[in-house]
Amino acid sequence: xxxxxxxxxxxxxxxxVSGCAPHHPPVSPRTDYSTITRTVTVPTPSSxxxxxxxxxxxxxxxxTSCPLVELAAAADSIGMRLARITTLTQGSAVVGCRFYAxxxxxxxxxxxxxxxxxxxxxxxxxxxANSVAARNAAVALAVAGTNQQVVTLTGGVQGDVFRTTxxxxxxxxxxxxxxxxxxxxxxxxxxxxxxxxxxxxVGNDVLPAVA
Numbered sequence: 001x002x003x004x005x006x007x008x009x010x011x012x013x014x015x016x017v018s019g020c021a022p023h024h025p026p027v028s029p030r031t032d033y034s035t036i037t038r039t040v041t042v043p044t045p046s047s048x049x050x051x052x053x054x055x056x057x058x059x060x061x062x063x064t065s066c067p068l069v070e071l072a073a074a075a076d077s078i079g080m081r082l083a084r085i086t087t088l089t090q091g092s093a094v095v096g097c098r099f100y101a102x103x104x105x106x107x108x109x110x111x112x113x114x115x116x117x118x119x120x121x122x123x124x125x126x127x128x129a130n131s132v133a134a135r136n137a138a139v140a141l142a143v144a145g146t147n148q149q150v151v152t153l154t155g156g157v158q159g160d161v162f163r164t165t166x167x168x169x170x171x172x173x174x175x176x177x178x179x180x181x182x183x184x185x186x187x188x189x190x191x192x193x194x195x196x197x198x199x200x201x202v203g204n205d206v207l208p209a210v211a
Contacts, residue, residue, distance in 0.1 A: 052126040066097035077201035096124035134180035167191040
């Protein structure tokens with residue numbers, strides 16, 4: 001998916017999110033989502049590469065905020081109007097989030113936003129035995145994609161961006177970022193095809209929240 005707008009937040013009003021930049025458009029009337037919890041099978045690579053300490057199934061549940069990154073920051077980084085958020089948990093631990101694009105609006109079509117069941121952005125973290133194991137896992141994921149590039153994020157953290165399949169309608173053209181912060185592996189998958197900088201931006205947003 002190409003970016004459909006200049007980093008503006010979608011139509012869902014989420015009152016717990018703060019810090020929205022002034023250039024965001026007015027938020028339309030609040031839409032309330034009931035909490036629905038379901039176990040999901042997350043496709044590779046978000047199911048976690050071999051070697052993660054916790055390999056339990058992930059559970060996706062509707063929420064109003066993500067502990068890893070705010071909705072406004074995520075929308076700005078990937079340049080899409082985002083509306084719905086879910087968390088991904090293993091046991092009692094939140095290990096990731098999914099952000100879904102605005103739906104039911106003319107902008108959904110004109111800005112080529114992903115459909116209601118396809119996340120625009122997915123962030124998943126996994127814990128490894130040590131930093132070397134986490135870094136090796138990141139590299140293994142990166143070399144399985146195409147157009148691999150090494151990038152340096154805030155604080156000198158090294159990561160890799162590459163193209164792979166996330167939104168099936170994009171083929172193997174969506175940009176993904178993998179990095180490790182000590183023994184924690186972070187995977188940032190985007191439905192963005194035009195620039196790897198979007199995934200890198202999300203990575204920088206997420207780093208402060210990673211232990």
